[in-house]
Amino acid sequence: MKFFSFALVLSLLLALNSVFAETTAFTKEEMIKFVEEAAAFAKEKGKEAALAEFQNKSGKFYRHNGELYIFAYDMKGVNLALPSKPALKGQSLWDMKDPDGVLFIQELIKVAKAGKGEVRWKFTNPATKQVEPKIGFSVGMGDWMLGSGLYVK
Secondary structure, three states: OHHHHHHHHHHHHHHHHHHHHHHHOOOHHHHHHHHHHHHHHHHHHOHHHHHHHHHOOOOOOEEHHHOEEOEEEEOOOEEEEOOOOHHHOOOEOOOOOOOOOOOHHHHHHHHHHOOEEEEEEEEEEOOOOEEEEEEEEEEEOOOEEEEEEEEOO
16 A cells, blocks of 8 residues: 555646646757747837847747746847846847857857857856756847757756
């Protein structure tokens, strides 16, 4: 009977873990679709309305408790929207490097100037406080770009 109770509790814990994991995790494909949705929104509503929505933590482009959001930069690396760190809005992050020396803002802009694409870098994950690999996707919007990223294990 004790084994049965233990097995039941373990099964419930594993089931709950998978439920919570599914509600907070997202795939690279979902992130790319999210960025493309944001680009379509920006084309429809215009740059200023889109940037305001991207910066809004209660808006449609801030999901999974802040794990998935849209960032935006001009083509010189000045931040236009970053809901996770609003104090950086208006600041140039052109020279920001990851621990391996990757100038990831410049790389995101480079692929956006070519249309759209993927960039990999490392960054401190606010959830774990550890430097982790990250993959981002950015899209060019003329004189600015938008994108998103996710931590990968």
